[in-house]
Amino acid sequence: MDKSSKIIGVDLAKNVFQLALANKHYHVTRSKRLNRTQFYRFFVNHPPVQVVMESCGTAHYWARTLKAMGHQVTLLPAQHVRPYVRRNKTDRSDAMAIVEAARNPEIKPVPVKTEYQQSLQSLHRLREQWKATRVARINALRGILREFGVLVPMGPRAAISTAGEVLPSLPALLQSSVQVVLEELSDIETRIRELEKQLKQAARDDVVIQQFMHIQGIGLLCATAMRASVQSPAQFKNGRQLSAWLGITPREFSSGDHRYLGRISKRGDKYLRTLLIHGARSVMARIKRLQHDNRPLSALQLWAAQLEQRVGHNKATVALANKLVRILWATWMHQREFDANYTVQ
DSSP states (O other), rough: TTTOOOOOEEEEESSSSEEEEEEEEEOEEEEEEEEEEHHHHHHHSOOEEEEEESSSSTTTHHHHHHHHTOOEEEEEEEHHHHOOOOSOOOOHHHHHHHHHTTTOTTTTOOOOOOOHHHHHHHHHHHHHHHHHHHHHHHHHHHHHHHTTTOOOOSSSSHHHHHHHHHHHGHHHHHHHHHHHHHHHHHHHHHHHHHHHHHHHHHHHHOHHHHHHSTTTTOOOOHHHHHHHHOOOOOGGGSSHHHHHHHHHHHEEEEEEEEOOOEOOOOOSSHHHHHHHHHHHHHHHHHHHHHHTTTTOOOOHHHHHHHHHHHHOHHHHHHHHHHHHHHHHHHHHHHHHOTTTTTTOO
């Protein structure tokens, strides 16, 4: 074993791991190709060393495992490592590129997620998959029933109810299969409800999630998804950096004296960004109801209502989502409750 190695770049895979062993000057001196068992045994017996990996599938698990062995682990964003790959893409080239990218101090490492964070994130992924399956089954029912003169109304509950009501009038050859689809939809609904109960339990046990849910427009799903995605508010300099990380800030096209800010960049986690914008839509809907009833608006709601008058509903909604992210960062970073009328002293 080459114990002179100070930095090891690892190209992760399911069963084969490519290692690039480098000295303190980031010069690769050796390469190794190991299977899963050999990979684990190699690091168990190796003295503490800096391990650099791309943030990809299984990266957070291996980061936690290697940290427990006493190694220093750095995860780099995969999209920032790709430009360092020279010539053809191979596992060896990828491992060497990871070592080269580790030299760049401008590339910010990805914080290692805890098992708790990954568990929350996995619950959200399962929920989205079940929702997609539900939509696919309902759309199939719509197409099938339309061929027999039955128009299924919009909405999942109305669609399932209508399909159950017309089931006896369908041809006998088809009834059993449609019944199976209806039972599958009922089972999916039960799974989604049980999963949401798990998220509610996590919210009751997590002070940070409870703090998030006090913010207007931040509900259970958005709060738990944010908790799963962000390790700590300290990893961002300010709220705008968090918004930029989520892709809710304008994309800039600038050169010389010309500066142009376009649409939002849409970088980062699409799922979390969608939840935040939906949360902002709920706040905008709440503002409409308050205005209709001639009830007072908070400072945040008044800002959103005035902005809507200037730029339109959709742009104001996205701007409000941006504002909510900044508020979320500030309340988390400074450990204070949300106040819709808060002003800087």
